[in-house]
Amino acid sequence: MLSLQPSVPDQSFTARVLRSIRRRWLVWAAALGVIAITALALHDEQREFEGALESLARQQQLLALLLSDELAARLAAVRRDALLVADDVSAGHGPSVGMRKAYPTIEVRSASETAPGPRPPRTMSVLVPSTEGRTVELTVPVAWLMGPSARIERPDELVVLVRPPDETHWQAADGRQIESEPLARAVSESDETTRLERDEAVTLGLPNRRAVAAVAITDAGPLGLWTTAVVASASHERDRWDRARGRLLIGVLVPCALIVAFGATALRRQRRELELEKQLALAALVRASDERLARASRAATTGTLAMGIAHEISTPLGVIVGRAEQLASRIGEDAKAARAVRTISEQADRITQVVRGFLDLARGGSPSLRPIAPDDVARGALRLVEHRFVAARVALVNVVEEGLPTLAGDLRLLEHAVVNLLLNACEASSPGTSVALSVRAEGGGVEFVVEDRGAGIRPEHIARATEPFFTTKPEGSGLGLAIVHEIVSIHRGTLVLEPQEDGGTRARIHVPAQAEEIIDA
Known part of the structure; x- marks a missing residue:
């Protein structure tokens, strides 16, 4: 007699299916974790890049202030020469030979007269009001007025621009006249620094990268308000960020591919490798930051040491002064001892003054003139x-x-x-x-x-x-x-x-x- 029994499912096959499903979920969870880590690392890299841009902008701001002071000194010299020319004209004779050699064109006109034609290339006009209602216009070579800027400029890295009063165009050291909306907006909004996008940087002769700019206004008195702008390309910072991002992506995506390929066991192994690579990437970032801060650390060491010594020496100085005051009240009529105690107090006071001076220097102060x-x-x-x-x-x-x-x-x-x-x-x-x-x-x-x-x-x-x-x-x-x-x-x-x-x-x-x-x- 033939008997029929119900079929029993294959238990091993069911277990393999469950393990496969669990492995797929683990792989996807690991992949999502890797993606999250990558996003965080890229975000951290982006913050480092923004910090580097801020540091670069502060450096250009300091440079713009220094160039603005130099421009003010040169404009003062031009105004002085213009007043000498006005005096010569009032005396009935023209400008001296030295003045004509120094300036390509010299014009002295009354307020009702119109300005002459175009000025020579690579020059700038400086209008100086003088006595008797006259105006002296001196054509100044750009190379002389922006002398320090020509030495500071670096091809494809840094550009220095000057804008005369009541003009919209910026003057470059090589004679170019450039119109820049970001720089004009920074001046109108009294912003000391601003950023330029790629196309705006290209118009200034810089690489197709973002750039940072700093502006400083020079009040030249009767000559009006002149503006100095220092624009630096962020190409080096951007290239470093691109390289770091590339290394980070390679270091993360390769382990991720191995995790997906080799399953749950490989996933655990690759997680450890990923952690190691993350530590290496962070160590590389630390080393890069240390290199950037090395020079600043060496410069700050002396100041830090001075502050530490000053802090440690203040207590024994107080004890010395206190003991000297106690001795002064006890020595009576002994003139020699009185002089010795007075010398101790004077030298302790001298140490205090010297230490205070070093502390002021360590804090970035300047000596009293x-x-x-x-x-x-x-x-x-x-x-x-x-x-x-x-x-x-x-x-x-x-x-x-x-x-x-x-x-x-x-x-x-x-x-x-x-x-x-x-x-x-x-x-x-x-x-x-x-x-x-x-x-x-x-x-x-x-x-x-x-x-x-x-x-x-x-x-x-x-x-x-x-x-x-x-x-x-x-x-x-x-x-x-x-x-x-x-x-x-x-x-x-x-x-x-x-x-x-x-x-x-x-x-x-x-x-x-x-x-x-x-x-x-």
């Missing part, structure tokens, strides 16, 4: 180091000329700069030798010269001597000459180190004399 007698600087520095020279048995010779011009700056900081040079010379000198300090008028200012008879500085060390932490001394900090260089720089001076022919080193600090306007103030 006060009239300073050069002999006061030399006398104060000699008083501070004479005991060190006595202990080292090194003679200290000083020669200070009479009738030196007055300086403008911070007395304590300049004293500190000279003290550092004298101490370096003392350490380089052998017992029985001498160190000379001479103060003399030189080149429209005052020069402090320190000369020793030591081993002398090597030529290969001169360029690096003012770098922070560079030293050839076994126990040196490498900050002395760096601080001297910073002090001299903020006083608009120069520091020169050079070996002497007969042995030893000569260090020269040149500080310009005080300007007349500061004296009047």
Whole structure:
């Protein structure tokens, strides 16, 4: 007898189907996760790119301000020449030969007269009102008026433009006249920086990339408001971003393809690889950021160290001053002890002033411009180091000329700069030798010269001597000459180190004399 039994489904086949469905969901979930990670990474890259554009715009803003100041100085010179021409015309004779050589065309006309025809190529007209209702029009070569800009411009990277008053076109250093709506809009809306799209950058002669621009307005008084614009291409930043994006996409999409191809097991493996690649990409970004910040970090190290030292030294200074005040009330009629306590208080106060000055420099401040007698600087520095020279048995010779011009700056900081040079010379000198300090008028200012008879500085060390932490001394900090260089720089001076022919080193600090306007103030 034939019996019929119901069929039983294949359990292994059902399990494989379920595993296949689960694997597909895992693959899709992994793919969605990879896509999300890619989007986040690209978003982070985009933020880095925007930050780089902001940094580039700030750099161009600083450059525009510097060029604006230079333009103001040159326009002031043109106005001065125009007034001289007006005086010559009023005296009954024409402009001098020197004026005609300096300016391609010179026109003096009354208010009712019309302007002449087109000006020569590669020139700009400057209208200067003068006395007796006349107007002097000088045609100024663009190359002279924008002299610094021609040196700063770089092909396919940076363009400098100037717009005269009441004109819509911008003047380039090569003579081109350009009309730019983004720049005009930035000026009208008082924006210091703006961005230009690709087509707008191309009209300025820059690559087909986005660009950033900074504008600065120069108030030339009677000559009107002139505008300076510095436009820099963001091609380098964009190329770096494209390369990083390409590396990121390759690093993400390749593992994603392997995950889809090899299933659930390969998915787990590729997830680990993806995490590793993500870490590598982040490490590459960190290294790139470190390279961009390396120079800024080295420049900030000295300021940070000064602030740290100032913070640490404030407490013991307070203790010293307090103890000195206690001693002053107890010494009675002992004149020698009273002088000693007074000296302690004075030197503690001096340390406080010097530290405060360094803190101001570390915070980006500038020294107070006060009239300073050069002999006061030399006398104060000699008083501070004479005991060190006595202990080292090194003679200290000083020669200070009479009738030196007055300086403008911070007395304590300049004293500190000279003290550092004298101490370096003392350490380089052998017992029985001498160190000379001479103060003399030189080149429209005052020069402090320190000369020793030591081993002398090597030529290969001169360029690096003012770098922070560079030293050839076994126990040196490498900050002395760096601080001297910073002090001299903020006083608009120069520091020169050079070996002497007969042995030893000569260090020269040149500080310009005080300007007349500061004296009047």
